[in-house]
Each structure stands twice: as C-alpha cells, then as structure tokens.
Amino acid sequence: MDTSVIDSAWLLVVVPLVGAGILLLAGRRADAWGHWLGVLASAATFVLGAVYLLTLLGWDAADRVVDVHVGRWFDAGSLVVDVGLRVDPLSLTFVLLVSFVGTLIHLYSVAYMEHDADRRRFFAYLNLFVAAMLLLVLADSYLLLFVGWEGVGLASYLLIGFWNHVPANATAAKKAFIVNRVADVGMIVALMLMFSSFGAVDFASVFAGAETTDTGRLTAIALMLLVAACGKSAQFPLQSWLGDAMAGPTPVSALIHAATMVTAGVYLVVRSGPVFTLAPDALLVTAVVGAVTLVFGAVVGCAKDDIKKTLAASTMSQIGYMMLAAGLGPIGYAFAIFHLLTHGFFKAGMFLGAGSVMHGMSDDVSMRRFGGLSAVMKVTWVTFGLGWLAILGIPPFSGFWSKDKIIESAFAADGGHGWQPWVFGLVALVGAGITAFYMSRLFFMTFHGQRRWVESDDGSGLPVRHPHESPALMTVPMVVLAVGSAALGGLLMVGGAFASWLEPVTGHVEHHEPVLPVPVIMVLTLLLVLGGAVLAWRQYGASTVPVEPPVGSVLTRAARADLYQDVVNENLVMRPGQYLTRSLVYADKKVVDGGFMGAAGALGLLGEAVKKVQNGYVRSYAAMMLAGFGVLVVVVLLVWN
Amino acid sequence: MDMSNYLVLSALLFSIGAATVLLRRNAIIVFMGIELMLNASNLAFVTFARMHGDLSGQVIAFFVMVVAAAEVVVGLAIIVSIFRTRRSASVDDVNLLKN
Numbered sequence: 087m088d089t090s091v092i093d094s095a096w097l098l099v100v101v102p103l104v105g106a107g108i109l110l111l112a113g114r115r116a117d118a119w120g121h122w123l124g125v126l127a128s129a130a131t132f133v134l135g136a137v138y139l140l141t142l143l144g145w146d147a148a149d150r151v152v153d154v155h156v157g158r159w160f161d162a163g164s165l166v167v168d169v170g171l172r173v174d175p176l177s178l179t180f181v182l183l184v185s186f187v188g189t190l191i192h193l194y195s196v197a198y199m200e201h202d203a204d205r206r207r208f209f210a211y212l213n214l215f216v217a218a219m220l221l222l223v224l225a226d227s228y229l230l231l232f233v234g235w236e237g238v239g240l241a242s243y244l245l246i247g248f249w250n251h252v253p254a255n256a257t258a259a260k261k262a263f264i265v266n267r268v269a270d271v272g273m274i275v276a277l278m279l280m281f282s283s284f285g286a287v288d289f290a291s292v293f294a295g296a297e298t299t300d301t302g303r304l305t306a307i308a309l310m311l312l313v314a315a316c317g318k319s320a321q322f323p324l325q326s327w328l329g330d331a332m333a334g335p336t337p338v339s340a341l342i343h344a345a346t347m348v349t350a351g352v353y354l355v356v357r358s359g360p361v362f363t364l365a366p367d368a369l370l371v372t373a374v375v376g377a378v379t380l381v382f383g384a385v386v387g388c389a390k391d392d393i394k395k396t397l398a399a400s401t402m403s404q405i406g407y408m409m410l411a412a413g414l415g416p417i418g419y420a421f422a423i424f425h426l427l428t429h430g431f432f433k434a435g436m437f438l439g440a441g442s443v444m445h446g447m448s449d450d451v452s453m454r455r456f457g458g459l460s461a462v463m464k465v466t467w468v469t470f471g472l473g474w475l476a477i478l479g480i481p482p483f484s485g486f487w488s489k490d491k492i493i494e495s496a497f498a499a500d501g502g503h504g505w506q507p508w509v510f511g512l513v514a515l516v517g518a519g520i521t522a523f524y525m526s527r528l529f530f531m532t533f534h535g536q537r538r539w540v541e542s543d544d545g546s547g548l549p550v551r552h553p554h555e556s557p558a559l560m561t562v563p564m565v566v567l568a569v570g571s572a573a574l575g576g577l578l579m580v581g582g583a584f585a586s587w588l589e590p591v592t593g594h595v596e597h598h599e600p601v602l603p604v605p606v607i608m609v610l611t612l613l614l615v616l617g618g619a620v621l622a623w624r625q626y627g628a629s630t631v632p633v634e635p636p637v638g639s640v641l642t643r644a645a646r647a648d649l650y651q652d653v654v655n656e657n658l659v660m661r662p663g664q665y666l667t668r669s670l671v672y673a674d675k676k677v678v679d680g681g682f683m684g685a686a687g688a689l690g691l692l693g694e695a696v697k698k699v700q701n702g703y704v705r706s707y708a709a710m711m712l713a714g715f716g717v718l719v720v721v722v723l724l725v726w727n
Numbered sequence: 728m729d730m731s732n733y734l735v736l737s738a739l740l741f742s743i744g745a746a747t748v749l750l751r752r753n754a755i756i757v758f759m760g761i762e763l764m765l766n767a768s769n770l771a772f773v774t775f776a777r778m779h780g781d782l783s784g785q786v787i788a789f790f791v792m793v794v795a796a797a798e799v800v801v802g803l804a805i806i807v808s809i810f811r812t813r814r815s816a817s818v819d820d821v822n823l824l825k826n
Binding site for chain 2: 700701702
C-alpha cells in the first residue's frame with residue numbers, strides 16, 4: 087500500500103486558500119476574471135478529492151484511515167501539537183460534499199452575482215470558506231479543527247453581511263458571529279478538559295485515552311463538544327442565528343447555511359464518536375437536543391412566509407434529525423452522515439431554486455406574492471420539485487433512504503428498551519409529517535395555485551413581476567443537484583454501501599430491532615407524509631392564498647416570531663448581560679476610578695498647599711535651610727545622647 | 728589662651744553672616760554674609776585642628792578658601808548680569824522662579 091498520493095492532502099486546504107488570497111490581494115485588477123479563478127480553485131479541490139477517493143477505494147477497509155503529518159505547530163512544554171490531516175472515509179465524504187456542492191454553487195454564483203460590483207470579493211470569501219471547511223474536516227486534532235471551525239465562522243460572518251450597507255444584514259452577521267462565539271466557549275472548555283485528562287488534543291490520543299477515563303469526565307467533554315456543535319449547527323438553544331443568516335446572498339445560504347457549514351456540528355459529534363459512545367448521558371442529551379430542534383424547526387417552518395426563512399427552518403429541523411441520529415450512538419452515526427449527505431444535495435438544490443425564483447421575481451422573498459410559477463420557470467420548478475420529493479422522503483428519492491433509516495434507528499434507541507425508542511421514534515415520525523406539510527406549503531405557494539402577481543399593472547394592487555427562467559449557468563447546477571437529490575440516496579444505499587464505507591470511522595454495529603416492525607414504520611411514515619402533503623395542497627394549492635398574511639392562531643403567530651426565541655434570548659441573556667456590564671462599568675467608574683481619582687485629587691490639593699512655600703524669595707529659602715539645619719542638629723544631638 | 732574663645736568668636740561671626748543673608752536685600756551684602764559664614768567655619772576648622780593636633784582641619788580650611796574664591800567669581804558674575812538686565816541688586820526682585 088502506497089500512501090504517497092494521500093501525502094498531498096494539504097493541497098485540499100491550500101488551493102482554495104491561495105485562491106482567496108489572490109482574489110483579496112489583487113483587488114479591482116482581478117474583477118474581470120476573479121470569479122473564474124474562484125470556480126477553478128473550488129473545482130481543483132473536487133478533482134483532488136476524487137483522486138483521493140479512488141485511491142482509498144482501492145485499499146482494504148482496514149487501511150482507509152491515513153494520518154498525514156504536515157509539520158509541528160507548536161511545542162509548549164507538555165503540550166505538543168502537530169499539524170496533521172486525517173484522511174479517512176468520514177473526512178473524505180465531507181471533502182467531496184463540500185467541494186462538489188461548493189463548485190456547483192461557485193458556478194451558480196457567477197451568474198447570480200453578475201450585477202454585483204463586489205463579485206470578486208464574494209468569490210474570495212467563498213474560497214476562504216471552502217479552505218476553512220476542508221481544514222475543519224481534515225484536521226487530525228481538535229485544535230486544528232478549531233482553526234477551521236473559526237475560519238468557517240469568519241467566512242459565514244463575512245458572507246451573511248456581504249451586503250453590509252443594509253444595517254439589518256450587518257446586524258444579522260453580527261448575531262451569527264456572537265451566537266457562535268457563545269458555542270465556541272464550549273469548544274475551548276472541551277479542549278482544556280482534553281488536555282487536562284489526556285495531555286493531548288489529537289484524535290488518536292483522545293480516543294485512546296477515553297477508554298481508560300472515568301465516565302464523568304468524558305460526559306463533561308462530550309457535553310462541551312455538544313455546546314459547540316449546537317452553536318455551529320443551529321441546534322436548540324443556540325438556533326436563533328440561522329433564520330437571520332438568510333440576509334446573505336442566496337448561494338451563501340445554499341452552501342454555508344444549508345449544505346455544509348451548519349452540518350459541522352454533526353461532523354463534530356460523529357467524529358468524537360469514541361468519546362460520546364463512552365458517555366451515554368451525553369448521547370442522550372444529544373438526542374434530546376436533536377429531537378427538540380427537529381420539532382422546533384418544523385413548527386417554525388409551517389408559519390414563515392419568507393421562502394428562504396422557511397428553508398432555513400427546514401435546515402434546522404433536518405439537522406435536528408441528524409443530531410438525533412448521532413445521539414442514538416453507534417447505530418445512528420452512519421445514518422446521521424448519510425442524511426447529512428443527501429440533505430446537502432436536496433437542500434442546496436432547493437436553495438438555489440429559491441434563488442432562481444427570487445432572481446425572476448425582482449428579489450422578492452414572500453411566498454404570498456408568488457404562486458403559479460411552474461408555467462414560467464419550468465427548470466426551476468422541476469429541479470425544486472425533485473428536491474421537494476427528496477426531503478418529503480418519497481421513495482425512491484434520496485431523502486427516503488436516509489430519513490427512513492433515522493426514524494427506524496430512533497425506534498431502536500437504547501437497544502429497543504424503555505421509553506427512549508418510543509419518544510424519539512414518535513418525534514421523528516411526527517416530524518416527518520410536519521416536514522411534508524411545510525415543504526409542500528412552500529412548494530405549492532410558490533409554484534402552484536393562483537398567481538398573486540401580474541405581468542402589467544391592472545389596478546388589482548398585486549405586484550408587477552416579469553418572472554423568467556434563469557440563465558444556464560444557474561440552471562445547470564440546479565439540474566445536477568436535482569439529479570443528486572433524486573438518485574444519490576438510492577445509489578449509496580445499495581447493499582448498505584455507505585454504512586460499510588464509513589465503518590472504519592464509526593465502527594461496526596450489530597443491527598438492533600426497532601420496537602415496531604420496519605414495514606409498519608415505513609408505511610406509517612409514508613402515510614403521515616402523504617397526509618401532510620395533501621393538507622398543504624388543500625390549504626395552499628387548491629384554495630386562494632391571501633396576499634396579506636391572516637392574523638392566525640396563537641401557535642401561528644408564535645411560529646412566525648420563531649417561537650419567541652429572540653424575545654427569550656433578549657430577556658434571559660442579553661438584557662441581564664447588558665445590565666451586568668452597565669453596573670460593572672458604573673462600579674468601575676465610581677469605585678475603582680473614583681478611588682484613584684480621589685487619591686490623585688488629595689495629592690493635588692496637598693501640592694497646591696505646599697507650593698505656596700515656593701515664593702521665589704531667596705531669603706526665605708535660606709531661612710528654611712537654616713531652620714532645617716537647626717532641626718538636624720537638634721535631632722543628631724538627641725540621638726547621640 | 729582658652730581655645731573655646733575662638734569657637735565662640737566663630738559662632739558669633741557665623742550668626743552675623745547668617746543674619747546678614749536672611750535680613751539684607753542687597754545682593755552684594757548677602758554675598759558678604761555668605762563669605763562671613765565661610766570664614767567663620769574656617770576659623771572653627773583651624774581651631775579644632777589646633778585642639779586635636781591634626782592638620783586635616785587646616786587642609787580643609789584651604790579647600791574652603793578655594794571653593795569660596797570660585798564661588799565669588801561665579802556669584803559676582805551672576806549678580807552683575809542680573810543688575811544689567813533688571814537695574815537692581817535687590818534679591819527680592821529676583822523672584823520669578825516660584826509656585
């Protein structure tokens with residue numbers, strides 16, 4: 087076995103990084119060709135990734151974990167950290183997902199951002215994102231992973247606030263950044279705990295050390311990692327930033343806030359599988375977080391009228407599924423990644439479709455002003471429809487294979503004993519039904535039903551729009567992703583191919599019997615999905631959709647306001663925090679500064695008093711010297727005797 | 728003759744010198760007071776040298792004379808230059824350096 091091919095894995099990170107560097111440093115000179123350089127850098131990483139995949143496929147399963155040592159990062163006493171990359175089935179899966187979907191979205195952006203004066207800067211950030219994301223997934227230590235982790239956070243911040251001349255976008259970027267910083271504290275604490283427990287932060291040492299460490303410590307590490315994952319993956323209770331992140335350009339929402347970056351949390355949990363597996367309580371918390379977010383996102387998605395925010399809520403909910411699967415332990419790891427992969431395709435495809443719709447509808451995002459677009463945007467309609475069928479889980483589309491497996495595993499949670507399989511299983515099942523409802527609502531409101539726009543002003547008060555199909559540069563990536571949404575799941579599922587491909591990382595697991603027979607689960611899921619879709623068709627496809635949103639029930643209003651997540655955050659965290667800082671500033675001014683300023687003032691007054699003595703008359707100085715001399719003589723005489 | 732008489736004389740001269748420095752305003756007179764104090768101390772040095780039979784005191788007296796001569800040169804130069812600019816030899820007029 088010759089690993090020399092894999093030794094060049096560092097190129098995966100360096101190529102897009104160099105691309106970003108050139109685009110940022112070249113400035114306006116690169117405006118004419120910069121976007122093509124960006125596409126090229128991204129495509130090159132995909133080609134490299136494909137070469138590594140073929141290389142790995144040629145080896146035995148047991149040999150498919152390769153650590154590439156790049157160099158020593160730092161040597162600080164007992165903490166020695168090397169820069170190394172781990173090329174294994176899990177990281178390579180991510181590399182291919184990120185670079186493939188990334189390249190398509192780069193291509194799409196060439197057309198989508200054509201009229202933006204800052205297109206070159208946009209591509210620089212996209213390349214920066216790809217580099218950081220690949221570093222994140224390839225790193226062989228938690229510290230290096232953290233570098234990529236922060237890098238994608240930075241790229242996300244820069245891209246959400248890409249149109250930062252609009253204050254709301256700048257605020258959204260800041261919100262995403264700050265919520266992620268909260269989560270990063272979890273990561274930093276986890277790093278500290280690892281160092282104190284194992285004396286190292288690389289995967290190999292941590293996983294080896296975990297075998298002999300007590301459960302309490304492992305639970306603490308795992309929970310801290312989970313906090314980090316919750317922030318990056320917009321999981322409850324750190325989910326509030328994802329909806330606002332839709333302020334960024336749509337290709338960004340597709341790449342970063344749907345297909346790749348937000349799934350980094352799932353990657354972290356699965357990568358840390360050996361730690362989580364030995365900490366059952368942390369696994370349970372992970373599953374609960376996933377289940378809560380799954381329902382949370384689905385409920386929010388049912389009420390949103392903004393097409394991108396609905397998709398964002400859906401992303402949140404789908405990552406909830408992945409978290410739930412990851413929280414089920416070894417039986418779920420592979421399915422979490424599998425769903426992540428299929429979701430990456432269909433959700434990116436749908437986001438690009440949403441971008442295409444916005445492109446044709448004068449950048450409008452409200453689905454209440456869409457309707458009947460299937461006739462005018464045929465390619466978008468078909469590609470979006472394939473993504474829609476995939477996320478619904480209709481066989482044989484991708485989502486069916488991955489989501490069904492997660493629901494099945496949820497019904498087999500905890501070895502199929504106790505309350506866990508029932509609770510998680512039913513939540514996952516009901517979630518599938520709600521997903522079907524809100525995704526169908528989105529689909530029907532946008533592409534079917536009455537047109538709630540007019541071609542020319544006819545006095546009806548409806549907005550004037552001239553929808554048209556997007557250029558080929560935009561439709562081709564959509565078509566490719568739609569093909570992936572349709573076929574990828576089934577292809578990878580043949581003979582459990584994907585699960586056995588991931589086996590070197592996730593380990594081999596014995597099949598557990600779910601508490602309900604598998605065919606029953608499958609039929610129940612399909613019935614719920616069909617029920618949700620039919621309900622959505624009756625409400626939004628067949629009947630009139632009001633352009634002005636109706637007041638709605640309490641639940642609708644709550645869901646429109648993201649279930650009051652911002653209100654809760656503001657009252658529970660932000661305002662007390664602001665109050666605390668303000669009182670600290672006040673205390674600092676009054677007590678600390680007050681003390682110093684008081685002492686300084688007293689010394690000043692003393693000086694004022696003493697300086698009167700300095701009157702400029704030589705004679706009085708001489709008198710003082712004489713008096714001082716006299717005192718000295720008296721003192722000396724007294725001491726002497 | 729009792730040596731302590733010289734010391735009394737020295738103390739008297741020193742007091743007169745100090746009083747002159749403190750009380751008179753004319754810079755030349757103040758200068759004379761300083762010279763008087765220096766010489767009073769010289770007298771005390773010489774007296775002690777005789778009392779103890781040690782020449783160190785006499786040597787120091789010479790040093791004081793040298794310093795006094797140098798000081799007179801510098802001091803008088805300053806007084807002359809002040810007089811040129813301010814048309815006065817009163818030490819109370821030279822009171823700018825204060826507060």
